[in-house]
Amino acid sequence: MVVFLANRRNLDSRRLHDRLKQRLESEFGFQNVRTERADPHSPGPYRAVGEIDPRVFFDDQSSPTTEARVEAGFELDAPADSEHYWINWVEPERRLLVGWHRDDTHSSLGPVHRQINNGSQPVAHEPATFVDSHPLDVFLRRVDTLPGVVDSVQSTDWVRDGRREVVPEGFEPSSLPPEGNRIGRYPTGLLTSYGSAGVVLYLANHSDTLYPLNTTRRPRRTVTSAGCDRPGVPDTPPETDLQPDSDPAESELRTIGVLGGMSPASTTHYYERIVAGVNDTRGGHTSAPVVVYSVDFGTVAPMIDADDWDAAGDYLAQRAEAVAAAGADVLLLATNTMHRVADRVAAAPIPFVHIVDPAATAARDRGIETVGVLGTETTMAADFYRDRFATLGVDTVVPDADAREMVDRVIFEELVHGEIRDDSREQYLDVIADLRAAGAEAVVLGCTEIEMLIDSDDTDLPVFDTTAHHVDRAVELCLGERPLPE
């Protein structure tokens, strides 16, 4: 078969509109959703269309009509620096269209304008806030604010004969409908035929209240610790947090020390991610300088089993000094569980990054006050995790004893062997539900292996993977994007 690749942007566009269609259905409850090709005389290639009862959508039984649809179209290859789009709310019975249009018309109103139509006839325009973001984000925000915008379409008298034309502020008076044109039917009788006592629809100016958005493009994230896939609170930390105290020259990178081997798989994960993360930024053959001390876990494990944390602390503290002596600028302990002796390891003569800190900082920056912790029994039950979060102003809750036993067992009997079981995932999700009921606003994955079983797609709670945040912090430190910890 000969594969044709006619217009790749057509394929992108089709796929985007399919995504919008899916969102209309899954997120907003629209029905009869579809992707349609736009009318040849209309702009943009496709429209994502969905139908809904306004009384349901607005949760308002007084809505004057029961049928409405949203039509959303984006033109990815618009002759502009960002996509053109047309997102319309249409009530056929009232002949009402309210929508946001970003195109090359009405340029005097700015990059985006809102428009009201009586049928196909535009009757009013006003400037709208420009949302400089991904098309999917623009779409979601616009649809989400539709109730407020449509509600603001109000009626007012328009005495045509007396030439008293009530035109909302900011609208173009020249675009009023022609005399005799019918506006629509309105059960209250307010909206009657267009004539001596007709009606003009207008939009209240909600630019400031509906879109209090900083419409500039998101700043480049030099801090990635907030990337835990969470809606809500803006996650870019204060700019002052981002200023490095010593920015290595382009060719200079800090050397990252990794005290690992507990387990070796986890250490490999750290090494690979740090090297890849630095290369992603610098490109070429750039590779993070890393000193790895992979201890004999066969020596450490019996100390854990014997609850001899002093011995474990001594052992790791000696190896931490070796990492510093090998030239590392900063030290990471590549295991959650062994952070129980973090104080001993942190005594090494180089700065130490505690595994909790990046995730806790990310949670705090998102306004999260309580997190639920999943990890090994040691991590969940011991004070060191809870206290460290508390230091950064974040409370922790952990599963009850039975659930902790199950979580621990799945880690050691399944996940460390690479075994992923659906029934275990279900059990974990039940535990997460219990943590939520106990006040958790987010889940902390305090064990490298758990990310094999649970990720942010499995729960609508924000997920903070301590290992991922720890590694990201190492990359930032290596690149000089952050000051070294004290």
Add this chain to the structure above:
Amino acid sequence: MSETPSSWDDLTGHERVRAVVETADSPMSVVDITDRADVSRTTADDELAMLAERNDLVETLVDGKRGYETNYVSVVFDEMQSLVEDHTEEELTTRLAELEAEREQLQTEFDADSLDEFRTQTAEDETLSVEELRERRHVAASWDTLDAELTLVRHALRLYRDVVDIGQKPSRSTVY
């Protein structure tokens, strides 16, 4: 109607990464994808690796940095696959006829046999107003989309027959 505000931040990081790469008009570096999707490097890496494993993306270099671009061959096959799986042969045939009728309508309306001819006409006609030029741009874009869909449906129909000819019910595993 959802009770919570819907926005980019409501999507998972994985969803944001997918959205960014699906609308990229050129290969993007991992760093740029990470920034645009507003996710951690780890999340971006995970999702991009998964999409590459699924053949949706192809790894490449962008200004010497690791990056990804859409695997359009895979996209085309996915589209055809959906058409084959979601429609009967009769439905596809009907759809093909509808699309051809639409194209004939454009050919008649603008007295042009092809999109290229229409574009040439537009470029050479100095009497067109700004408004008319704008509308013709819309028509050209629509015509382009129409041609692409026609080709896609034709290929899907051929695929459908080929698959049926060898005695297998079309399924995802038989398309590749």
